[in-house]
Amino acid sequence: MKFKKMIFAMLIAGFAAPAAMADLFVPWLAYRTGPYSPGGIPVADGFSDYMTLLNERDGGIGGEMIVVEECETAYNTQKGVECYEATKGKGALVYSPLSTGITYQLIPKATADGIPIHSMGYGRTAAADGTVFSHVFNFPAHYWDGASIAVNHILDLNEGDIKGKKIVLVYHNSAYGKEPIATLELLADKYEYELMLVPVDHPGQEQKAQWLQIRREKPDYILMWGWGVMNSVAINEAANIRFPMENFIGVWWSGSEADVLPAADRSNGYKALAINRLGVDYPAMDDMKKYVLDAGLAAGNGDQVGTVLYMRGVYGALLITEAIRVAQKMHGVTDITPEMMRDGLENLVITEELMTELGFPNFGPSFAVTCENHGGEGIGYVQQWNAKDQEWTIISEAIQSEKEIIDKQIADASAAYAEENNIQRRCL
Amino acid sequence: MLEQLLFGIEVALNGLMTGVLYALVALGFVLIFKASGVFNYAQGVMALFAALTLVGFQNGQIPFAHLINAVLGTNVHHFGWHLPALLSVVMALASMVLLAVIVERLMLKYLINQEPVILFMATIGLAYFLEGFGDMMWGSEVKKLDIGLPVGPSDSIESFTYDLFGYGFFIDRLDIVAAIVAALLVVTLTVFSQYSKIGRALRAVADDHQAALSVGISLRFIWVVVWSIAGFVALVAGIMWGAKSGVQFSLSLIALKALPVLMLGGFTSIPGAIVGGLIIGVGEKLFDFLLGPIIGGATENWFAYVLALLFLVFRPQGLFGERIIERV
Structure with missing residues (x-):
């Protein structure tokens, strides 16, 4: 009985004591x-x-x-x-x-x-x-830095003029995915590009309707705020509609090896943002x-x-x-x-x-x-996937977000x- | 206007193709429910487990490598081989049969004559067990599934429709393969269920366990057969979905897409699963096409359930389900 009480006391002490106060x-x-x-x-x-x-x-x-x-x-x-x-x-x-x-x-x-x-x-x-x-x-x-960094990268590719370009945002239909919308809208006013929003519901295993719509709209660039299976399916569908991968840019949560590997060679050239090298x-x-x-x-x-x-x-x-x-x-x-x-x-x-x-x-x-x-400071980089070497490479210098808009x-x-x-x- | 119409037709065609993929998952549910009256909650996880096993065999992955390395302090991961796709499929199928035997031996045989809800609860437990077991056996990283299935758009359909309408239709070649495979599966399973001796025994077991036992049907054998077939269907579904997204945990969530299909087509009808899948596939795509832009898009997840609920109001047994007759 004494032994049982002792064990019980030890268990209580173990559970009640803070794990690691020191x-x-x-x-x-x-x-x-x-x-x-x-x-x-x-x-x-x-x-x-x-x-x-x-x-x-x-x-x-x-x-x-x-x-x-x-x-x-x-x-x-x-x-x-x-x-x-x-x-x-x-x-x-x-x-x-x-x-x-x-x-x-x-x-x-x-x-x-x-x-x-x-x-x-x-x-x-x-x-x-x-x-x-x-x-x-x-x-x-x-995220607002991320949206601006992505647009700045597109500006760099177009010598600073993206007036009339069509940019699609494919996003996880959640608090996370909706974060960049306001920034992209503000930047659309400033740079006069056309923004189209395409939400994808959790988990994003099936996106055919969204990508048929994107195929029809023929955007110049696609941005993605995805996570998990949504990323790999989106990259696969983008390849299906033969969208040029170098014009498809994901946020830093849409740019891991797991996102690009399922699409194999077809994901070559896909880009994503990065917050570190x-x-x-x-x-x-x-x-x-x-x-x-x-x-x-x-x-x-x-x-x-x-x-x-x-x-x-x-x-x-x-x-x-x-x-x-x-x-x-x-x-x-x-x-x-x-x-x-x-x-x-x-x-x-x-x-x-x-x-x-x-x-x-x-x-x-x-x-x-x-x-x-x-x-x-709102600084990020752009990384690009090389399917042949199976590796991501940073392809940009540090890109600064537009602080006056974001602030x-x-x-x-x-x-x-x-x-x-x-x-x-x-x-x- | 004409372009809008053609785009609508393209969306509907792709909806049909997606519906076939939903139906593939729903088929597994129907088979087990039809034969044993059990709603197998683990069907989605079985699709994941089957696909994991297929990729694992194909890539020569050592099962439980993480566990072995942690316990023995070794650093082993692969056998060093890469098996042909067909052999890997056969080995994965054999694993699903083995799983069926184990499920029967360790779970179902203790639940003979229990209420359906008890069996249902047991399959919930099985789902969670398989989730963890699959992770432990093959790891949880995303795996590329490559068994040589065609991917990408069909150029011939695109150019044909362009010549015809001035608008090239997009149809994924993988979806076409899935449609052919699903059609073959339905025909085979329907013939098997209606005309083979085992098929008739399956239906007898579904009607009444005790009556089936009394006429000499081995309930345990039938359960192994039906879970093996469901395992095969899960493997096919896992391959088709896994080829799109890679093999990862999310594959198990495709079961959520099968539920409205079952409500609509009926839990006991193989053709019902197909027709239900097609209706859900086309319905959700057309709804998103017509009303998505007005209500903000991302309607696919909930629309399927709303459609299924509507059917439940007017036809609770589903389109092809057996009429429920309760005599008091």
Whole structure:
């Protein structure tokens, strides 16, 4: 009986105690299952492996070990909120929901709980306004930047004149897919191109009606805001209607190996945006091989290393860990709190010198986060798929989004949000 | 105006082709329901599992490689061979038969004479198990399916219709193959079900388990047969859909497209699955073409269910379903 009581007490203690009060606890809302798992797995692997690298090579950050706890959401918003509720009490420093839908739900909750959110390269886009969204950060670029970067690339291809051109946006019919519409409409007014919107319902396995319509309209360019199976089906259908792949440009979530491989050679030349450069030819990735992959400590089975989404996961982890360093330095403690982490994110400065020091020279853009600007500089690249060599290559220099248009858009959207939610502006 | 009409016809033709693909999935449901009165919730996942197994065999993937590597500390992934497509299809089919035997041995034999809802719940469990098992066995990354099926538009149809109407119709060659395969399947299954001894036994089992047992029909054997055939249909559906999108988890969601087809065509009719699929395919495409631009598009997912619900109001057993007669 005594033994039973002891076991029971141990179990209760185990469940009730915070997982890692002395460590840097970073929950990860993963989706390794479900229809979007081919995208969720490599990002999660890259994120976890970089954290493991810092633990193994450097002994954590400032002597504090990083603990990454994955919670499976299957890209389901409700499960994402449940994961947040289940992990926030364990001392969560920051959340990366990897889903615009989950991010929308978490913004008011996390803000009330004082826990920051880093929605890198996804919505809610208006959260780039730090005066309204105190705890949300979407640097280094967001969807409105993405829309503008894509249009700027098309402008570059047409010597700055796209008047009368027809551009189609094929988008996931969700909060995520609808994000670029307003920006593209504003840019259509400015550059006088014709914009056509073609929504695709979840999951996007069947898109025949949409592509017949596109075939008939004969657009000059197609932009895509897709995710999961929608991407590969769209690329396949574009090839079916013999649309020139070099005029088909996806956002950074529509440009992974999984998106182009099913269409085989027919996807050759397809383009996508990128928020960081590609490949594993970086000194830090040599360390990754030595300390994580060869040591058998990888989060996955290692087959995702170097893929577009794996490297994005690495980049996301790098930005978060650098923010942790900033927070530790600002507050003079290593065991930081979520509010300190928020300060770290808000004062993060990424320079080329720092990236080189971290072993990732020329991997991502330089930018500085401020109290007002949580969205970064809005710089992106264009990558193109080479089906013969089975690899993505960055084909553009860094492209800057049109800040004067986007900043106004952000100001309007965040003002509406502030009014709706009765939020007092900060940073004044 | 004429161009609009021709485009409408093109949309309808493509709807018919898509309908055939929906019908392929629905067929698997009908077969099992017809023979055992079970609504097999796992049919979509079976299509995924069959396609995963096919690609796995073809590419020489080592099953459970992740698990083996994690437990034994090895680094094995492939046998190093690339099998011919036909051999891979045969091996995948054999795997689906083996799955049918295992399902019967470990699940169905304990559920003889249980209420249909109990059997239905068991298939929900099977679906979740197969999802995880397939992932563990073959990995969850997107896989390219290439067994030599033609892809891309049919040039001959395009040029023929262009010469005729001045408007070239787009028809995917893969859809044409799917239509031919579906037609062959329906004919074969209808003949098998109506005229073969096993086919008649299937129908007897569907009517009454106990009565079938009393006349010497082996219920367990019949279940293995019917789940094997459903596995074969799942493999065909998995190949056709997988060739379009690659083999990935989303394949299991094609079952959602089969539900309105079943409501419309009836749960017990093989021709009903085909006709239901065609009506849903054409209906959703034409609706999106005619009203999509006005109401913002992306109507395909919900329109199929609305159409099926309308049919339910006027004909609950579906177009070809058996009339429900309850004697009190």
